[in-house]
Amino acid sequence: MGFERCPDRADGGDDRCTTPRTGADGDSAAQSAEAVPTVRLEGITVRYGGITALDGVDFQVARGEVRALLGENGAGKSTLGKVIAGAVRPNAGSATVDGHLLDFRPSSAIRAGVRIISQEMSLYPPLSVAENLVTGGFGHRRRLVRWRQAQATAQDHLDQLGLSIDARRKVGELSVAEQQMIEIARALFSGGKIVVLDEPTSALGVAEADRLFAFIRRMSRKGTSFVLITHFLDDVMAHTDSATVLRNGSVAGERRTAKVTKNDLVRLMVGADNRIASVVSGAEFRLQPVPESRPRLRIARVAAPSRITDMSLEVHPGEVVGLFGDIGSGSVELAEAAFGVRQAHSGSVEVDGVAVRSPEHSVRTLESAYIPQDRREALAFPQHAAANVTIAQLHRLLGLRLARSKEFAITSEQLGRLSVKSCDPRTLPGTLSGGNQQKLLFARCLVRPPRLMILVEPTRGMDVGAKDDVVRLIRSSAAEHGTAVLVVSAEPESILAVADRVYVAQQGRIRAHLHDCPASSSTLMTAAHLGETEISA
Structure with missing residues (x-):
């Protein structure tokens, strides 16, 4: 998948283009090539105290486009996704959806059709798949639910996605991969037309990821826009139209994936x-x-x-x-x-x-030390970083109690070795990016090799x-x-x-x-x- 060829530029400009290639079935909503992108962000700047997470970022996604958002940990990818979803209010800049100005509130973004799916899932494990899907479409409205009909509707939605999952099953009984698929299904079921996906395939196998992207492409041909925040460059090359690369909070480059290599994208991200x-x-x-x-x-x-x-x-x-x-x-x-x-x-x-x-x-x-595939199983989110780093070695360090100063010193040393950004011993794991949460677990392993x-x-x-x-x-x-x-x-x-x-x-x-x-x-x-x-x- 890629873009139609843009007119050659006499000024020697870059190869950016915002008109997605029309699908083989000819039903892409993007074939009208509207002048106004579905999403346009201009001059977005976000600061947290003395840290600048985003610095004057311009970003846009066309109707029916699948655009990747790439960059190192701390580059600003997740922050930009949250700005689109209204979860983060920038210090400067503007955002529009279909030409209408957004006020950077979640309710405004939801009404505009923006949905964001984060790395940490928000399903209700005790409820059935059908209940999770249906309640996800209510918003703040009260509605009388006919559960038999709702279950049939949910099952039909799953079938359209190609998911062989019984809508009556409890979400807690599903694998991590299946739960991720249900998260995405719920966003689409609730009327999302601009869907921000933060690492959607991190828990999926190749076959499941391919099935997901096949569905994403079918939806994009019908006009749904997707922003894919990912580290899987093979997914980017095979399943997206374009890529925006962030580096240190700024846009390092925008490329059409049909005309770029994985190595080109890597160089944009890391510079070496x-x-x-x-x-x-x-x-x-x-x-x-x-x-x-x-x-x-x-x-x-x-x-x-x-x-x-x-x-x-x-x-x-x-x-x-x-x-x-x-x-x-x-x-x-x-x-x-x-x-x-x-x-x-x-x-x-x-x-x-x-x-x-x-x-x-x-x-x-x-x-022995062990880090599981799902970091949520190993991190104590209510506890600060220092407690998470030292907990496995308390019996060897100082019995059941460890002096706070020593605990913080040990943690600071490990965080420094691992280059964990925006984190000190008092930081709660839930405020960190997924990559830095993973580094906390490494720090725990390396306290005592x-x-x-x-x-x-x-x-x-x-x-x-x-x-x-x-x-x-x-x-x-x-x-x-x-x-x-x-x-x-x-x-x-x-x-x-x-x-x-x-x-x-x-x-x-x-x-x-x-x-x-x-x-x-x-x-x-x-x-x-x-x-x-x-x-x-």
Whole structure:
């Protein structure tokens, strides 16, 4: 997908264009090429105390356009999305929707058809899918609900999205991926015509993401505009019309995705090459041979409900091993088994020859650390950053109580190492970006370097620069402290940037083991589908 060709400019200007390409079915509302964009922001400036989050930003989205909003953590992406939704009032600037001036209030944005879906979901787990969908369309109006009819309407809406989810099911019974899909369905069901999506595919597998984007494209052809805040550049290249890149609160550039490469976008975001950027641009990395030392983590012929059929792998001291697999591959479940969260039906899981029994056993006896795929499971949001960073090591630091000054000193040191922006020991996690919340969990792991570190999607929700910071920390932890690290991810670039060796999982089995050979992102994707057992020099 892309744009129709704009007239050549005699002034040598850039290649920006705001008219989306008409869909194959010819029903795009954008084919009228209206002079006024659906959304136009001009000179948006947002300051928080002495920090400038946005500095004179101009941004626009045309009717039926799918526009990506890219940038590093702290670049201002989420803030700009909240400005569009009326959740943040700027210090300067103006915004219009369909030519009508907005007053930067949520109620005004909602009436204009703006909907925002944040990274943290706002569904009601005890209610059914139908109840979540229907109540999302009420706003502040009172209405008599005919629940049988509402349930049928909700089911029809889900069917149109291609979601095989029973509208009668409780939301709390759904997977994280399914809940994310319901969030998006609710926004569309409630009449959203300008939908801001903040990392919508971070919890979705490839097939689910493709289904979501197919629906987004169908809706865009009918006139719905989408702003996609994401770090997944493959999604941007495959499913958007254009991209706006923010850097340090300002617009670094705007590009039509049909005429740009991933590497071009990376350079706009970070201004320089880094390890992640190299993988994104297609570079190969030389994977290492299997060490001759005794494995620290040994998983042998493990089977466990409901997605592990037969998996084996080893991680040695001082090395980083990647486990690449999509949702449903069993990779996440294997990480849970390695930490004792999930019990195996058969096979063995050992750390330095000792069988893993439980998470508490892993932390206290085996000196293991674990970061789950959903950071909300691990963060204590009512507690400040210092409490979140030091909580796992209280029993080793100073018993059950830790002097506030020492707690703050430890936290400040870790936050500095991780380059966590706009955060001090007193900051509440809920005020941080998703990427900085993830860094808090890393800080917790690194207070006292563990013998084994198990990381599930450690760079999810992070920009390219922040991902590179985390990659360097993981590798330095392994090299300096001899920590054995298992990294589980569905992002091939994240795996290749950090791993010495790579296992590839699919359908509950280890499909390939890549070592002592060159590998690129395409190597991992090919291995996942062809399933070669050993790939080495």
